[in-house]
Amino acid sequence: MAQAITLARPYARAAFELAHAAGSLDAWSHALAFAASVAGDVRVARLGSDPRVLPAQLVALHLPADMAADAPFAQFLGEMAEQRRLVLLPEVAELYEAFKRESESQLLVKVTSAMALDAAQAEQLKASLKRRFKREIALETRVDATLLAGAVIDTGEQVIDGSARGRLAQLAGALSH
Amino acid sequence: MSSTTLNPSEISELIKSRIEQFKLGAEARNEGTIISVSDGIVRIHGLADVMQGEMIELPGSSFALALNLERDSVGAVVLGEYQHLREGDTAKTTGRILEVPVGPELLGRVVDALGNPIDGKGPLGAKLNAAIEKVAPGVIWRKSVDQPLQTGYKSVDAMIPVGRGQRELIIGDRQTGKTALAIDAIIAQKDSGIKCIYVAIGQKRSSIANVVRKLEAHGALAHTIIVVASASESAALQYVAPYAGCAMGEYFRDRGQDALIVYDDLSKQAVAYRQISLLLKRPPGREAYPGDVFYLHSRLLERASRVSEEYVEKFTNGEVKGKTGSLTALPIIETQGGDVSAFVPTNVISITDGQIFLETDLFNAGIRPAVNAGISVSRVGGAAQTKIVKKLSGGVKLALAQFRELAAFAQFASDLDPATRAQLDRGQRVTELMKQAQYAPLSIAELALSVYAAEKGYLDDLAVNKVLPFEKGLHAFMHQNHADLMQKIVATGDWNNDIEATFKASLDEYKKTGSW
16 A cells, blocks of 8 residues: 555645745645545544545535635645545645755754753754755754753654663663673 | 573673673664564664665564565564564664674584574684675686586496585485485584585474484584574574675685585475575565575576685685685485476576585385486586596496497396396496495595496406495405505595506405405
8 A cells, every 4th residue: 555645745745836836835835734624623634534525525515614615725725635635635745845945955854852942042953954964954943841851853754863761772782692 | 583592601701802802882873663573574664764675674673684675664573582672662773784603613613594603512612703795706806617526426426526616506305315415414514624614494303403403423623613593483594594694605715615515405495495486575476486596596596616726715804825725515306206307496597607416215115325327417527527436437437338239138137148138237236336325425536446346347246245244345445455555645636557466466366265
């Protein structure tokens, strides 16, 4: 079975290219985020597989209130509804954001630290990450006391584990085999 | 972990050395998430930087081998147990391909496909690790096969000689003595200095235990490494085991030594690989094997080779000079109902430098080893045969070939002309002479003596059932009266008029005693 993300990719790319051409990347971003949160609801998911619900009704359900029914985004939703792919909206939104960041040469970095970072630390981290990855850094911080000390930096692909917990795990691995 | 028993001091020593070697630092690695686990196959989302064949670290200190790199996921096969893995677990790349310990420390040991000892004799203490997948030496670094590898079997050494660095396939149905032949070849290396590796793939643990016991009983375990991926182990380990064994053999080859590796057997490895491939949803081809099953065996057997002095010198940075290295492979293939035209047998026949056919009919007729001399060949071994054996064994081959042509007429023996009858008689005796018990390898001097006796007609007037007792007595007689000559032949392999005169005189003398 193909994965949801594989199915979502063509829709996300189409949405991104449409938005990029129209110069409305941020508007699409907000609209997609809204539609994704609607699609993520279990009650909506049940409606999606109900044959009595028409595609047009589903589109109206997912469309943000401030958007016209003939806006390009509404047409995009209409196409997805025709193909019965509205359930993929969360993945589409996620991929869309990735495409958007890529076009802005921005990198989303999730930092989990044992203690909350203060502003100076965050700036310092941002600067050194920018040097390392040669991209603009969008920082997302989280606190997890179970790391004991240090931080884990997750760029989505690369994970830099500088936490005490990670080092202990490394030591445990080295001792057990 | 393997359940080896250690005493407490050894454990703390080990821990100490590991802590000393442990490098602490922030680790930057590619991470992904397991999205499914089924039948030993994990699918992992993420891991954008993973390489084909790379080891992937999974929770619970287990590892997987990345085999399928797809757009949004990586298909990997877990090496060993997979019951503890869950959807959502993290998987990390390691940047390494699978490695096993190598070195002389492994001799006399039994290890699994990943190089962990399973014989309860404690840690290996190997100093080196080697990647299991390596590219075979290129043409420039090779040398042609010109040294013999004695298997100790009359029928093989005389008619289908194997050279060091050759790949000689042993093929036959079940219960035809394939393993016995390979084990005897290992036992025969006791004094030759050739290191041996026996890779058991998909076999019963009881048969493996038997092999280990037999090798030990005949003093052959000390120069042998046994790599085991038994039938109860995962298909991934059965697939990996031959490459692991090969890496252990290459250690000796690259350092100017000679090694012999037996893959017992490659049909089971192909079956294990088929299982992995089908579970990874690769398209099935002939006999449901994947498309790259030929490459599976060709890249393995290509690593068996003879390398030149320059290669050894370059590899060891000048430490070993003027020595060639070799890795001789004896792959084993089991056929079903004698069908050698099935997919895997034809592949391996075409890859190897010759094959030894073992047949059920011959085996049941009491001809053991059940070698069919007519269709067994060695494509390069002739160049490597010892001078004396090469000189003398021609007659045996010819006698057997003529005998096969005439065998159909054997029933009408009384109606045949004397020449034909003589050929039939000679053939029967040579066939009888080629029989040999297990675990009784012959030296080249004994082999030369036996074939000389056959060629010069000393057996012709014996009853067929007296041929083997005659031979046995002859060997004892020679060892008693001409021990120095026998040793000289073993050492040099020469053949000249003096030796022939001694052979002739001794045979005449022995024949007069009539003591067999």
